Amino acid sequence: MKRAVQVDDVEFYKVDWGLTKNLVGPESMGSEKLKVNITEYLPGYKHKLHVHPTQEEVIYVLSGTGVSETDSDRMEIGPGSVVFIPAGVRHATSNLSDSESLKAIIIKSPPGDEEVRM
Numbered sequence: 001m002k003r004a005v006q007v008d009d010v011e012f013y014k015v016d017w018g019l020t021k022n023l024v025g026p027e028s029m030g031s032e033k034l035k036v037n038i039t040e041y042l043p044g045y046k047h048k049l050h051v052h053p054t055q056e057e058v059i060y061v062l063s064g065t066g067v068s069e070t071d072s073d074r075m076e077i078g079p080g081s082v083v084f085i086p087a088g089v090r091h092a093t094s095n096l097s098d099s100e101s102l103k104a105i106i107i108k109s110p111p112g113d114e115e116v117r118m
Contacts, residue, residue, distance in 0.1 A: 002029055007038065017093075018042040018101065025111045035111035041066060041102040046094035048117055052087060055113030057106065059083040059093060064102030066095045077102075087113075 005023060012019035017039075022028050024036040041047065041064070049069075059068065061081040068075055068083045070091045077083060077093075085091045095102040 005029075012040070015039075017045040017047040018095075020106075031111060033110055035106075035108040037106045037108075038062075039104055039106050041093060041095040041104070043095055043098050043100060047092055049090055049092045050115050050117045051090045052085075052108070052113045052115055054087050055108050055110060056087050057085040057091075057108050059085070060105040060107070062103040062105065064095060064100050065097055066093055066102040068093050 005028070007021075007023065010021045010023060010028075012021045018041045020037050020039040022035070022037050024031050024034060026032065026035075059077070059082070061077050061079055063079055065076065065078045068077050068091065070085070070089050075083075076096070093102075093104075
């Protein structure tokens with residue numbers, strides 16, 4: 001398994017809300033406890049409200065603007081914002097712009113939790 005990778009050498013793949021690339025995880029580097037992706041939320045797109053029953057998530061925004069929301073909180077996010085989502089908390093991320101992608105590093109632990117959409 002690889003232990004290092006150049007971000008630009010990893011291909012994006014399409015998801016409902018944009019594009020993502022898996023940098024660290026069971027499939028890419030054999031990680032058993034951690035998953036790291038770079039995700040682009042395309043202009044105007046929203047990742048629908050969902051929950052990871054046993055998985056914690058960190059969102060670090062690289063560029064663009066958006067909103068991170070849970071049942072009890074809603075905050076605007078932009079470059080340099082760090083969001084922590086505890087396991088079992090319903091959440092969604094949306095891109096506020098109609099012209100610019102929201103790009104973020106997504107860190108999840110453990111890597112293989114099922115996403116439950118609401």
